Amino acid sequence: MPDVYATITEAEPEVVERLGDVIELRAAEPQQAAMREAYFAEIDFPPGARVLEVGCGPGPVARALAAWAGVGEVVGVDPSPLFVARARELAGGIENLTFVEGDGRSLPLEDGSFDVVVFHTTLCHVPEPEQALAEAFRVLRRNGSLAVFDGDYATTTCALGDFDPLQACLEAAVDFLVHDRWLVRRLARLVASAGFDAGRLRSHGYVETPAGGYMLAIVERGAERLLDAGRIGPETAAALKDEARRRSDAGEFFGFIGYASVLARKPG
Numbered sequence: 001m002p003d004v005y006a007t008i009t010e011a012e013p014e015v016v017e018r019l020g021d022v023i024e025l026r027a028a029e030p031q032q033a034a035m036r037e038a039y040f041a042e043i044d045f046p047p048g049a050r051v052l053e054v055g056c057g058p059g060p061v062a063r064a065l066a067a068w069a070g071v072g073e074v075v076g077v078d079p080s081p082l083f084v085a086r087a088r089e090l091a092g093g094i095e096n097l098t099f100v101e102g103d104g105r106s107l108p109l110e111d112g113s114f115d116v117v118v119f120h121t122t123l124c125h126v127p128e129p130e131q132a133l134a135e136a137f138r139v140l141r142r143n144g145s146l147a148v149f150d151g152d153y154a155t156t157t158c159a160l161g162d163f164d165p166l167q168a169c170l171e172a173a174v175d176f177l178v179h180d181r182w183l184v185r186r187l188a189r190l191v192a193s194a195g196f197d198a199g200r201l202r203s204h205g206y207v208e209t210p211a212g213g214y215m216l217a218i219v220e221r222g223a224e225r226l227l228d229a230g231r232i233g234p235e236t237a238a239a240l241k242d243e244a245r246r247r248s249d250a251g252e253f254f255g256f257i258g259y260a261s262v263l264a265r266k267p268g
Helices: 004-010 012-029 030-040 060-066 079-090 129-139 165-177 183-191 214-228 235-249
Strands: 047-056 071-078 096-101 114-120 139-159 200-208 257-267
Touching: 004 012, 004 165, 004 200, 012 030, 012 060, 012 079, 012 139, 012 214, 030 060, 030 139, 030 200, 030 257, 047 060, 047 129, 060 071, 060 079, 060 096, 060 114, 071 079, 079 096, 114 129, 139 165, 139 183, 165 214, 165 235, 183 257, 200 214, 214 235, 214 257
Parallel strands: 047 071, 047 114, 071 096, 114 139
Antiparallel strands: 139 257, 200 257
16 A cells, blocks of 8 residues: 555545644644654754745644744745645745645755755655755755654554554554655665765654544554455454544553654755
């Protein structure tokens, strides 16, 4: 099952709308916001910084960047016209924020035109992350900063023990939503290979317990993917969803995803 984000321009409108809902739900979650703010705080934003977010989706991270101290202007770019339209709608009234339709591997932007480039849970969805990093290098000014934050999705789990059936739901969801679940393991090397100065790799972790929210939604999506693939029947899919909700309602839910951030700089 291919990563739907990697072919987002081909996705049905209802799929894009639902994915946008999940992205907004995740961005609003307090732990997710705390991780975002933790790596934002380490970025060297010059006064009035011009910032680019690549793969912005409906724009929650771009909106957070536009409100960050020291940031003068933010541009969000995404290949999906539906995401870009929703991002513009949600950002109505934010004067220092604009959105552009475009592929991160071939940005429709000028050389050396940004102080900071941010990839927030984007590179894991890109079939050629090297090209996206090369484009980030091109559009950054000398001494500009690169910030990459992504999930180490090989760590994704909701299992409470061996052979937990809900883990199969998460595995199916990750297959559907992530092109490269191992990306974080080679992220620092990819950044250095793109020409950036050696970056600082920082570990982050996300735990959802005792009730489910974002990860409960991912488990349910995984059950649907297993059903669509013919690996389970409707009754089993319904039973898996019911069990996930039961754990959440009973205060027994557990979910975990490891994340990492890399901060690097384009040489002067």
